[in-house]
Amino acid sequence: MKVNILFFGATADLIGSRRVETTVKESVSARDLIDQLHADYPILKDRTLLFAVNEEYVPENTPLNNGDELAIFTPVSGG
């Protein structure tokens, strides 16, 4: 199944991309995919990262579904 990964701010600069489509096996959780991202992009290691699935903060064991949007970002700094 396919999952779109979105990056913003510092993570977009670190990865060098704002959007990556990836193919993952069924029953993958948000945590699994983030672990995979850490393996693929060692530059993310030691960063505090937040994530959201389909525009919502969710627990990291949330299972992903085909077409989901996983956003990865550093702690927010609006205001």
Added chain:
Amino acid sequence: MDFFELTTDPIDITGVARRVVPPECGATVTLDGYVRKFTKGRETLHLFYEAYEPMALKEMQKLIDQAKRDFEISNVGIVHRLGKLEIGETSVVISVASPHRRAAFAACEWLIKELKRTVPIWKKEVYADGEVWVEGESEPPVVTRCNAEL
């Protein structure tokens, strides 16, 4: 009425404050957050704000809903600016209207504190000799902590 918006245009602060006022209210507290020239002794040339826009709007709506449950307030308006901002320009306006001022002050303080913690907006400080994305100072939502050890 309540409202929450993202814009790349300059924010009309008084306009935001006026829009939240219903007849039963007696006080509106408005926060005008603007770009500081010096942060920790370093001179900022300008700021750049970016948002995960659809999620930011959802989170702003949630903050307003929560504030209206927790405080005796009538209406809330939040407008956050995105893009490049010069020193002194307004980045965020939060207006809270309530029958009495105390609840409005408390809700406004709570709203800006939570906005800075949960709404997916980021600022980049641009200095004469470089630039850096600012990472949140306050504790982010617990469920989203992610410090993977490989």
